[in-house]
Amino acid sequence: MFSLDISSAHPLTAYGWDEEFADSFATHAGQDLLPGRIVRVHRGRVDAVVPDGDDVRTVSADTALVATGDPMRVPCTGDWAVIDLENGATDDADGVVRSLLPRRTAIVRSSSSKRSEAQILAANVNHAVIAVSLAAELDLGRIERFLSLAWESGAEPLVVLTKADLVDNPAVLSYLLSEAEAAAPGVQVLAVSSETGDGIEVLSAILADSTSVLLGQSGAGKSTLANALLGESVQDVQATRDQDGKGRHTTTTRDLLRLPWGGVLIDTPGLRGVGIWDAESGLAQTFSDIESLAGECRFLDCAHLSEPGCAVLEAIERGALPERRLESYRKLMRENQWMLAKTDARLHSEMRKDWKQMRATHHHMQERKRGGPQR
Numbered sequence: 001m002f003s004l005d006i007s008s009a010h011p012l013t014a015y016g017w018d019e020e021f022a023d024s025f026a027t028h029a030g031q032d033l034l035p036g037r038i039v040r041v042h043r044g045r046v047d048a049v050v051p052d053g054d055d056v057r058t059v060s061a062d063t064a065l066v067a068t069g070d071p072m073r074v075p076c077t078g079d080w081a082v083i084d085l086e087n088g089a090t091d092d093a094d095g096v097v098r099s100l101l102p103r104r105t106a107i108v109r110s111s112s113s114k115r116s117e118a119q120i121l122a123a124n125v126n127h128a129v130i131a132v133s134l135a136a137e138l139d140l141g142r143i144e145r146f147l148s149l150a151w152e153s154g155a156e157p158l159v160v161l162t163k164a165d166l167v168d169n170p171a172v173l174s175y176l177l178s179e180a181e182a183a184a185p186g187v188q189v190l191a192v193s194s195e196t197g198d199g200i201e202v203l204s205a206i207l208a209d210s211t212s213v214l215l216g217q218s219g220a221g222k223s224t225l226a227n228a229l230l231g232e233s234v235q236d237v238q239a240t241r242d243q244d245g246k247g248r249h250t251t252t253t254r255d256l257l258r259l260p261w262g263g264v265l266i267d268t269p270g271l272r273g274v275g276i277w278d279a280e281s282g283l284a285q286t287f288s289d290i291e292s293l294a295g296e297c298r299f300l301d302c303a304h305l306s307e308p309g310c311a312v313l314e315a316i317e318r319g320a321l322p323e324r325r326l327e328s329y330r331k332l333m334r335e336n337q338w339m340l341a342k343t344d345a346r347l348h349s350e351m352r353k354d355w356k357q358m359r360a361t362h363h364h365m366q367e368r369k370r371g372g373p374q375r
Contacts, residue, residue, distance in 0.1 A: 011052070012056065015049055015264055016210075016264060020104075025082065034082075036049060036050040036080070036081050038078065038256070041076065044062065044063060045063055045092060046075050060095075061085075061096055062088060062095070065088075065096055072108070074120070080100070081097045081100050083095055084096050107149060107153045108149070108152070110275030110276060121215070121254065122268065125211050126155060126156065127155060127210055127213070128150035128153065128155040128156070128158065129203075130143060130159045132216060133162050136219070138161075140179060140180070140183040140325075144184075146215055146274060147159075147187065147282070148285075148286045149279060152282025158187065158188050159189040160189075160192055161180060162194065164191040165193040165195045173191060209262040213266040213268060214226060215271065229259060230265070276335050279336055283332055290326065297311045312326060
């Protein structure tokens, strides 16, 4: 029978198991069920690590019992699951997922399609590592977009400028670091090189004994960085295109990997589209400098366009705030509001459909009671 012991010697501790998760699992104890952390998601099943004596083993589990139409409740890499290996085994799976334990954090974006649906990228994450390649022009707007997702999730963001060995001039590297720091107030920014090892030790110390996720575009060097952090070549790596520094999707699944010094790392496929999903608080933290200035504007409803006494525009005039940053703020706020409006419209449509169905069912029952026509 599985023990809820959470000592450092517990086999799942290295994967993030702690007292809070043990408490969540307590209601399932004594039912021949095991907790497992999902390390990879397949169609209709997951791979998860479960306790096996003093060690762990990886098992496959069918997800039919927890499959729902809600994209926010589907099993995700990083989730903790209640797994039954005594019942439900099939030719394709060792057991079945009975339920998911409550999530602490979740990295969520709008789906790559134009539909107003969410997609969970990783769950129960402590650090969101935003990888940005220095092999291409620094895209500050994309950094701000990723930061908004990270802050909204509840995880702590960290910006990592990869391929720093390609920047020969220390003054240029220092400038790029300052530019990234200006776009990420309150966030640590590191320059690292998986090729030379520069910065890897510092990053490793930050991520130790926690769950981290790598986020970024294809070609950002995530898989190479993952290998450097793991100390071995676990993730496949492909060359980027010389003309734009972009790469193909080397990583095709979200894999949870155990780090040698403690903690785990989730490597994700490159993200071409990073849609904002209900990220109001995340945007407020990403643009905390603008939000702070807005509190000093003369008018409470200042739109920061041409109003007198606008502290935001005054900051731009004196060079304290880049105009580019205000434009990025406006763009992401508009996108977030559009997504919320679209989501509300979809939910309203679904509620109206449910109401019509309920009304038709009620009418049918009333007809039956009166002995009237039945369809």
